[in-house]
Amino acid sequence: MAKSALEGIRVLDLSASMSGAWCSRMLADFGADVVVVEPPNGHALRKLGPFDGELRSIPAMYVLANKRSVVINEATAGGRERLLAMGRRCDVLVSSVRASELETRGLTYAAFESAGLIMAHVTPWGMTGQRAELPGNDLAVAAVSGWAYINGLADREPLKPNGWQSSFCAGVAAYTAIVAALHHRELHPGEGQEIDVAEVEVMASTYAPALLRAGYHGTAHQRRKEIDMTAGPVPVADGHFALTISRAHFWRDAMNVLGLTDLAEDTRWESSDYRAKHKDAYITRVQERMAEWTKMDLFEELSSRRVIAGPVLTMAELVENAHLREREFWVQADGVRHAGAPFQMSETPWSLRSGPAKPDDNQVIER
Amino acid sequence: MKGPLAGLRGIVLTQAWAGTYATELLGLLGADIVQIEVCKRLDSWRGARDTPLGASLAAVATAEHPWNCNPLYNSVNLNKRCVTLDLQTEAGLDVFRRLLPFADFVAENFSPRVMGNLGISYEEMRAIKPDVILCSLSAYGHTGPWTNAPGIGGTIEPTSGMSALLGYRDGPPLNSGQMYPDAVAGLNGAAGIVTAIFHRDRTGEGQYIDLSMQEANLAFIGEAALEYALTGHVPERMGNRHHTFTPHGIFPCSGENSWIAIACESEDQWNALCTVARQGWAKDARFKDNSTRKTNEDALEASIGDWTASFEQDSLVAELALAGMIAAPVLSGTEVAADAGLRERGIVRDVAHPETGKWAQAGNPMHFSRTPADEVRPAPRLGEHSFEVLSELLGMTEAEYEVLVASGVSGTEPTK
Numbered sequence: 041m042a043k044s045a046l047e048g049i050r051v052l053d054l055s056a057s058m059s060g061a062w063c064s065r066m067l068a069d070f071g072a073d074v075v076v077v078e079p080p081n082g083h084a085l086r087k088l089g090p091f092d093g094e095l096r097s098i099p100a101m102y103v104l105a106n107k108r109s110v111v112i113n114e115a116t117a118g119g120r121e122r123l124l125a126m127g128r129r130c131d132v133l134v135s136s137v138r139a140s141e142l143e144t145r146g147l148t149y150a151a152f153e154s155a156g157l158i159m160a161h162v163t164p165w166g167m168t169g170q171r172a173e174l175p176g177n178d179l180a181v182a183a184v185s186g187w188a189y190i191n192g193l194a195d196r197e198p199l200k201p202n203g204w205q206s207s208f209c210a211g212v213a214a215y216t217a218i219v220a221a222l223h224h225r226e227l228h229p230g231e232g233q234e235i236d237v238a239e240v241e242v243m244a245s246t247y248a249p250a251l252l253r254a255g256y257h258g259t260a261h262q263r264r265k266e267i268d269m270t271a272g273p274v275p276v277a278d279g280h281f282a283l284t285i286s287r288a289h290f291w292r293d294a295m296n297v298l299g300l301t302d303l304a305e306d307t308r309w310e311s312s313d314y315r316a317k318h319k320d321a322y323i324t325r326v327q328e329r330m331a332e333w334t335k336m337d338l339f340e341e342l343s344s345r346r347v348i349a350g351p352v353l354t355m356a357e358l359v360e361n362a363h364l365r366e367r368e369f370w371v372q373a374d375g376v377r378h379a380g381a382p383f384q385m386s387e388t389p390w391s392l393r394s395g396p397a398k399p400d401d402n403q404v405i406e407r
Numbered sequence: 408m409k410g411p412l413a414g415l416r417g418i419v420l421t422q423a424w425a426g427t428y429a430t431e432l433l434g435l436l437g438a439d440i441v442q443i444e445v446c447k448r449l450d451s452w453r454g455a456r457d458t459p460l461g462a463s464l465a466a467v468a469t470a471e472h473p474w475n476c477n478p479l480y481n482s483v484n485l486n487k488r489c490v491t492l493d494l495q496t497e498a499g500l501d502v503f504r505r506l507l508p509f510a511d512f513v514a515e516n517f518s519p520r521v522m523g524n525l526g527i528s529y530e531e532m533r534a535i536k537p538d539v540i541l542c543s544l545s546a547y548g549h550t551g552p553w554t555n556a557p558g559i560g561g562t563i564e565p566t567s568g569m570s571a572l573l574g575y576r577d578g579p580p581l582n583s584g585q586m587y588p589d590a591v592a593g594l595n596g597a598a599g600i601v602t603a604i605f606h607r608d609r610t611g612e613g614q615y616i617d618l619s620m621q622e623a624n625l626a627f628i629g630e631a632a633l634e635y636a637l638t639g640h641v642p643e644r645m646g647n648r649h650h651t652f653t654p655h656g657i658f659p660c661s662g663e664n665s666w667i668a669i670a671c672e673s674e675d676q677w678n679a680l681c682t683v684a685r686q687g688w689a690k691d692a693r694f695k696d697n698s699t700r701k702t703n704e705d706a707l708e709a710s711i712g713d714w715t716a717s718f719e720q721d722s723l724v725a726e727l728a729l730a731g732m733i734a735a736p737v738l739s740g741t742e743v744a745a746d747a748g749l750r751e752r753g754i755v756r757d758v759a760h761p762e763t764g765k766w767a768q769a770g771n772p773m774h775f776s777r778t779p780a781d782e783v784r785p786a787p788r789l790g791e792h793s794f795e796v797l798s799e800l801l802g803m804t805e806a807e808y809e810v811l812v813a814s815g816v817s818g819t820e821p822t823k
Contacts, residue, residue, distance in 0.1 A: 200647050
C-alpha cells in the first residue's frame, strides 16, 4: 500500500456542516483516521437531499466518505465525558458551531486539556465579531462575500455559486490551516493551537480581484447585461461553448477555423480594445458560425491550434470523458463511482478507501 | 508572529490567478515567497506597458507604472518578493538553478510543456535539490489526451461541469462573475503544497504535485457526480434554490439593485419569518410545512419578493437576523470594502502599496491562536526584490547584478 501523508494522524470530527465535513474528508483522503461524531438522530447532513433509492442523502454520502462514525448522545451523563476522552486521544478536532454553543456543550478547546491538540473551527462567520452568533449558510456567505452580486445577469436577481462552493472552499482552507499547524507542531512538539476559519472570509479571499478592482476603478463590478461570447458560454449545435479571446493569434486562428477569413485577416480585430469598441460588428457573425459546430468538434479544432476554448460538459459527459478516464479521475468506493483526487501527489497519493461512514461503526471506535 | 509556515521558502514561477493565489496563501501563512517573473513577457495580470490605469488611480501621483498598478495582479500577490529573471537565457537559468537549493517548494502554472523546454523539469530540479517539492497547476494536468489543450478559468468552468450547474432555473449555463475555477485551483494548490511539506518534515522526502484545474473543480461538485452515479439523473441548474430547504433565495429590496438573501433551514426559522412578515403565510395551506412549501415554491418566492421589495436592505436584514433567520445583505465590491463585519477580523483591510496608495484588500482567511499569521504586505512591484534576494541568498554583488540588468535578464520594467 502506498504511503500517505497524514498516516497516524487521528481526527475527531464534531462538525455538522458541509465545510467541516469537507475539511475532515480531505484529512481522511490524505491518510488521517477520521472519526465523525453523530448524535442519536443522525448527522445533520444526512437530512439533506437529494436522496438515492434507499433514501440516503447523496451530499452526506459524498462528504462522509472515507470516515468512521461513532454515535454519542451528549445529553446522557457519560456522553460528554466520552467525547472529551476521545478528543484527548486525537491530534485534530474539527468543529462547526459558534462559540456560545461550544461553551454550553462544554466542548471548548480548554475543556479537552490537551496541549498538543489542534482544534479547527469552521463556521459561516467566524468565532468572533459582529456576525459570529448569527446563523449562516452558503447562500448568506455568497451574499456578504461579494460573489452573489457579480454572478448572474444584470436584469435578474444575483446568483449564489452552484452547490456548496463556499463550504468546499472553506473546507480546503481549514484543511490547509490544520496541516500548517501540524507542520508547526512537528517542529515544536506539544504546541497545538486553535484555528478559526470563516466561510465568509475564505470567499472574500477568493473574491479578492473584484474587491481591489472596485477600489482602483471607483465602481463595483456588475452582473453581465447579456450573454454573449465575451461573457461566457454561447449556444452551439448541441449545447454551449466558451470561446475566450485574449491574444492576437487566438483571434486569427479562431476566425479561420470558423471560416470568417475577413475577420481573421483584418489586423485591427487583434486588439481587444478594438473588439470591445466594435462588438456589434462581429459578435453575431461569430456566434452564428459557432452555432454550426458541435461542441466537441469545435473544441478539438481550436485546442489543436492552442486556442483557449471550452465546451460546457454535463455530468453524464464528464463521466465518459476520455481525458478524465485516462487520468483515472473517477474512482469506486463501495461499488459506487465517486469524483477523485483534487490533485495528484507522486509519493503520498490521495485515496478513497471506503464509502460513507455508517452510524453502526461504534464498537470499532471504542478502544 | 509570522504564521505557521515561517522559516519555509517557495521559489515560484506562478502567474495570473490560480498559481499566484496558491502561493499567496502560503505567503500569508508566513512562508517567504520569491516569485520569479520575466520582463519580456509580463504576467498577464500585470497587464502591459500601456494598460490604462483604473479611474481612481488617475489622481494618485505615485501610480506611475501600469504593470505595478493592476488590481488583478496586486490582489493575489500579497506577501511575496518579486525577482525578475529571463529563464530563456543561460544566465537567467543559471541564477534560477543556484536559487533552487534555497527552496522548500516550487510552484508553476505554465502550459505543461514549458518547464521541460526550459530545462527545469521536476527530474532536473531533483538533481539539484533532491527533496524539492514541485506543484504544477495546469488546465488539464500533465498527463492524458487533453494535457496540451490550453485553458483558463473561463474555459475550465465549462469543461469541469461547473457552468452546467451555475445559472437560473429557466436559463442557460453561465460562467461566474470572475473565473471562479482559478480560486478553487489556488486553494487546492496551497493544500497540496502544505501536505507535501508535512510529509517531508516526517520523512525527508520531496514530491511532485500535478494539479489539474478541471479535476480540482470537479471535486467541488462531487455530490452532483455522485447523484448521477446513484440515480442516473443529470443534475440541473437550481438558481438560488436548495434541494431541501425553502425559502432559500435572493429577493429585491427598495432601491436600485439592492437585494437580500433569505433562507429557512428549520420550522423555527419559517415561523420567525411569518411573524416578522405578517403576510398570512402561516395560515396558507400551500405553505403548511417544508414539503408543501417546496411544492409551491414559485408562489412562495413571488410572495416573499412582493413583501421584501418595499423594505430597505439594512433594516430588513437586521430585523430578520434578530428573529433568528438566515438573512444577509447582497454586497457589491465597494460595499465589501466598507463592511464593518469583514473589517473587524482583518480579512478586509487597507493595504498600502508604494505606487497605488492605500486600498481595501482581502488578507488572510486563516486565523491561528499560537502562530498568528497577521502580517499582510502589498504585492511586489516588478523586480522590486531582485537584488535584495540575489544578494541575500547567493551573495551576489551589485556589479554582478548590474550585468544581469544590462543584458536584459533582470530589471524593473517590461522589455520595450
